[in-house]
Amino acid sequence: MAQEALQRKKVHDSGEILDHLLNLDDQKRLIQTQVEQNQATLNARAKAIGTAVQQGQHEHAVELKSEVAQIKQENASLENRLHELQEAIQNQLLRLPNLPHASVPHGHGPAENEVVFLSDPSAESTHRELPHWEIAQQYKLIDFELGVKVTGAGFPVYLGAGARLQRALIQYFLDFNVAAGYTEIQPPILVNEDSGFGTGQLPDKEGQMYYVTEDRLYLAPTAEVPVTNLYRDRLLQENELPVLNTAYTPCFRREAGSYGKDVRGLNRLHQFDKVEIVQIVHPDHSYSVLEKMRDHVQSLVASLGMPFRILKLCGGDMGFASALTYDFEIWSAGQGRWLEISSVSNFESFQTNRLKLRFKDSQTGRTRLAHSLNGSALALPRVLAALLEFYTDSKGIKIPAVLQPYMQTDFIPKP
């Protein structure tokens, strides 16, 4: 069953890996039993020596000591082997992706994703003259060249109304999330190695993250990492669930090896802004919560008034840690293509297992792993791209109604 599920996530040698794991586990158990039996004997002997010495039976004590020495020696090599096996199992396990939910479509890539919502059947026939990078230049909203000078490609500089538009989007998104019950968080943007493992970026995405060698810290690729890790090593009471957090952070991605028109303008950046929502919930409710998060993001995207669609990702296109993912794509009217602006996922216990994030089940009294979910609400650059393309006409840029209070205007006239 696990093998079939793994194959859906494009783990081709899943059979081998699982056989190997099961084999390792059998060996481990066998040796663990032996080691523990020996240790039980040692513990008993230690006690016996104690009483023997107290009662002045020194010869008996000496006898016992030599016996202990022998068992210890025997156990040393067994323990070494046990540690080796445990490490091997851990390494294998860390490299195994989360299993997809039963409803996840089969498939290898974007072509097999399932469109589950389309805001407007004629979306793809919506065309505008200019791509956003030309609008941004004309209106002096973004200067890509300046960013290259200061840092490098993929680090745009937002200017004037462009900068204000960024701030308006961030604030609107945060306010929208807070109104839905999310608590706003301002987390650190640099995270340590443990946090990277906690949410599953490590070891899977080593090399995708910027790394500060001097202090051994990673630049967060998404607020998901610091915000979810807030709850690492926590044992929550059941009544503390669900946890709803939202956070705005810049996000940093190295994204090596990408080039061409797919990455022009705001399509793909090394630094970008994103407002994230994170929930930590009772495992029995995580899928109904996922649907609620999907609805929440849907109404947020819809409020911007542009064509968009929702995809249920197929196994091959899903992330390492996810069990079920909905992607939101907005129509880029100037480029004639869909752009991903949000990804909403249920990670089930994949992250919480690594995080040791548990709660006390009030019915059974047992500790159980919570489930974690997150989603973008929303990622800025492609929203801005689509917005500029969709709302610009020969006279200027119309500001969508929901952003007008933050922009303090409804229109940016053509210069």
Next chain:
RNA sequence: GGUGAGAUGGGUGAGUGGCUGAAACCAACAGUUUGCUAAACUGUCGUACGGGAAACUGUACCGAGGGUUCGAAUCCCUCUCUCACCGCCA
């Protein structure tokens, strides 16, 4: 960067070699009692892994890793982190 102190269960916090998986208190849970709430009383109450159908039982864990010892939360070494004071600084 310098100096000093520290790291124990959900929390506070005792514990300097065997009687400590760990006192006490708080929180939590179950029950008793008073009409509800509150209070009081009684009891339960760490985690992981192994064995067992289960009752239960074995092992490990007192920041992490090593060492001394028959025996380590307790002694020694290394590392990490936290706190305080000083220096520097938005």
